[in-house]
Amino acid sequence: xxxxxxxxxxxxxxxxxxxxxxxxxxxxxxxxxxxxxxxxxxxxxxxxxxxxxxxxxxxxxxxxxxxxxxxxxxxxxxxxxxxxxxxxxxxxxxxxxxxxxxxxxxxxxxxxxxxxxxxxxxxxxxxxxxxxxxxxxxxxxxxxxxxxxxxxxxxxxxxxxxxxxxxxxxxxxxxxxxxxxxxxxxxxxxxxxxxxxxxxxxxxxxxxxxxxxxxxxxxxxxxxxxxxxxxxxxxxxxxxxxxxxxxxxxxxxxxxxxxxxxxxxxxxxxxxxxxxxxxxxx
Ligand SMILES: NC(=O)N[C@H](N)C(=O)O
Numbered sequence: 447x448x449x450x451x452x453x454x455x456x457x458x459x460x461x462x463x464x465x466x467x468x469x470x471x472x473x474x475x476x477x478x479x480x481x482x483x484x485x486x487x488x489x490x491x492x493x494x495x496x497x498x499x500x501x502x503x504x505x506x507x508x509x510x511x512x513x514x515x516x517x518x519x520x521x522x523x524x525x526x527x528x529x530x531x532x533x534x535x536x537x538x539x540x541x542x543x544x545x546x547x548x549x550x551x552x553x554x555x556x557x558x559x560x561x562x563x564x565x566x567x568x569x570x571x572x573x574x575x576x577x578x579x580x581x582x583x584x585x586x587x588x589x590x591x592x593x594x595x596x597x598x599x600x601x602x603x604x605x606x607x608x609x610x611x612x613x614x615x616x617x618x619x620x621x622x623x624x625x626x627x628x629x630x631x632x633x634x635x636x637x638x639x640x641x642x643x644x645x646x647x648x649x650x651x652x653x654x655x656x657x658x659x660x661x662x663x664x665x666x667x668x669x670x671x672x673x674x675x676x677x678x679x680x681x682x683x684x685x686x687x688x689x690x691x692x693x694x695x696x697x698x699x700x701x702x703x704x705x706x707x708x709x710x711x712x713x714x715x716x717x718x719x720x721x722x723x724x725x726x727x728x
Contacts, residue, residue, distance in 0.1 A: 494699030506691035511639035552579035646690025657718035
């Protein structure tokens, strides 16, 4: 059970509110799949597309799968002046090469992925619109002989994501061998992609259209249908029921930052779209 900084556990906090978190109690809270019709989530887009097309709302067709890796590169601490260049085992340059390779691989998967039974041309094609690979934290602690960095790989195609991780890991070990440094890849997190229910996506698209037309009195044009590169609660809910999502424009596509901002009018538009969505269900 996780602890807040105050030392209070989640279980302790719930107990203080007379909620006893026994396994039996938690199982009782569980939804019966048959009792749930569907799940619709409204969220800021966290990307720049809606702002770019000048519309406050978009419907979501799917949520990308994710894999997070922790890569460790271990070399040898070499004096900055005495160890010659051809005898150095600096892990930082090895890590830099790996990071640049990851970028090339994910910008041009068709060039780097080997076509075999597991990776077909359709796998590679399906990566084109959604594959995003980034490096997050880089650390050289406890000394420059030890570098770790995290990798985040996202794509709508789960087998394509696997092919990218396979190719990255494979080349990583070759590159590290060539530089005489030790490398290790740990898989820290995996979540498969989720395809939104096509019916819900279409309903949310037309509900957005209706809402924007009601608000402005004008034809808003085609409502975008987007893929979500960010993970959402809908991923977990998809194990229970069909899911749909409505995206709301946010300034500069920025999130997880004090600069995150959404216009009140856009929140209002989202509310009106949810209302129009419910009206279609009546
Ligand atoms: N909506 C989100 O930003 N979810 C996660 N933090 C993520 O996608 O990493």
